[in-house]
Amino acid sequence: MFFEKFLNYIKNCDSIYIMGHKHSDLDSLGAALGLYNILCEFTNKINIILNKEQSLAGNLLEYINNFLDLDKIILNNNINITPKSLLIILDTHSKDYLESYDIYKSFDKNNIIIIDHHEINTDKIIDYSLLIHDTSSSSTCEIVTELIKNININNKYNIKKWQAESLLSGIMLDTKNFVLNTSEKTFETAAYLKKYIKDNNFAIKKIFASSINIHKIKSKIIENSEIYDNYIISVCPENIIINNNFKDLKLACTQAADELLNIKNIEASFVIFQDNNNKGVGISSRSLGNINIYDIMKNLGGGGNNTMAATYIPNSNINIIKQKIINILNKL
Numbered sequence: 001m002f003f004e005k006f007l008n009y010i011k012n013c014d015s016i017y018i019m020g021h022k023h024s025d026l027d028s029l030g031a032a033l034g035l036y037n038i039l040c041e042f043t044n045k046i047n048i049i050l051n052k053e054q055s056l057a058g059n060l061l062e063y064i065n066n067f068l069d070l071d072k073i074i075l076n077n078n079i080n081i082t083p084k085s086l087l088i089i090l091d092t093h094s095k096d097y098l099e100s101y102d103i104y105k106s107f108d109k110n111n112i113i114i115i116d117h118h119e120i121n122t123d124k125i126i127d128y129s130l131l132i133h134d135t136s137s138s139s140t141c142e143i144v145t146e147l148i149k150n151i152n153i154n155n156k157y158n159i160k161k162w163q164a165e166s167l168l169s170g171i172m173l174d175t176k177n178f179v180l181n182t183s184e185k186t187f188e189t190a191a192y193l194k195k196y197i198k199d200n201n202f203a204i205k206k207i208f209a210s211s212i213n214i215h216k217i218k219s220k221i222i223e224n225s226e227i228y229d230n231y232i233i234s235v236c237p238e239n240i241i242i243n244n245n246f247k248d249l250k251l252a253c254t255q256a257a258d259e260l261l262n263i264k265n266i267e268a269s270f271v272i273f274q275d276n277n278n279k280g281v282g283i284s285s286r287s288l289g290n291i292n293i294y295d296i297m298k299n300l301g302g303g304g305n306n307t308m309a310a311t312y313i314p315n316s317n318i319n320i321i322k323q324k325i326i327n328i329l330n331k332l
């Protein structure tokens with residue numbers, strides 16, 4: 001079984017580093033925190049590699065700071081990597097999306113584990129020694145919870161409430177509150193986590209709250225959307241791009257893409273935004289599953305799965321990209 005192999009790596013390394021994707025979200029960070037706590041039972045040389053400033057999961061970081069000394073746990077540089085250091089990559093397998101490709105490169109390629117639920121893009125996959133990959137899992141948090149369940153088979157370890165909350169919030173993000181991409185296993189996993197969350201999910205509700213500014217951007221994006229047949233496209237208005245920071249824009253775009261899928265008869269949504277700083281174009285896309293947005297985003301250099309996918313196209317223009325998407329969808 002994969003978790004036995006996984007444990008062998010844990011037992012044979014001298015230090016552990018956990019890394020998610022760029023602009024970490026509740027799934028990559030939730031999985032990192034969930035894994036962190038159980039692996040602390042095996043070693044005290046364990047850190048999470050994360051760019052806090054660029055994280056889209058700021059509420060989760062704020063919440064966890066009540067329980068852990070995040071300044072000690074989370075590193076971004078000055079990392080002391082030895083030939084026996086183990087790197088666990090979460091929620092991505094792509095060299096373009098790693099939190100830090102430079103840090104990844106310093107690890108021995110025999111000590112790299114990938115845990116991911118996205119469709120594998122063979123052109124972009126990094127070198128690894130163990131791949132724990134399951135596209136039937138809703139999220140990386142679901143896979144990590146399975147690992148924790150297996151490691152903790154005799155209830156030997158103490159699963160913390162904040163640990164369960166971190167993992168459950170990642171599952172909720174990637175399933176859009178248990179609607180998309182779920183299986184029987186997803187609900188079993190959630191039930192397992194819920195045993196450790198005795199209250200009425202107060203913390204999770206707060207973790208999902210967003211600022212008034214993000215709500216305002218989101219409503220402008222929704223206002224600017226156009227329906228074509230059974231899909232919807234919105235271009236984030238230029239004045240919104242100019243007046244807001246990248247982090248708020250990115251969060252608002254992903255949340256707007258989620259919301260556009262709530263419109264009657266809509267099968268897929270696409271939110272396109274111009275990144276003025278880096279001259280690129282970002283797209284957040286969602287689908288109920290019938291329109292294969294993974295293929296569309298992959299064709300545009302991105303990745304994801306059949307219900308959630310995204311891409312970033314360097315040196316491009318929103319109007320060109322919008323027309324490209326329309327052309328692809330018209331041919332389906």
Ligand SMILES: [Mn+2]
Nearest residue numbers: 027091139140
């Ligand atoms: Mn994910």
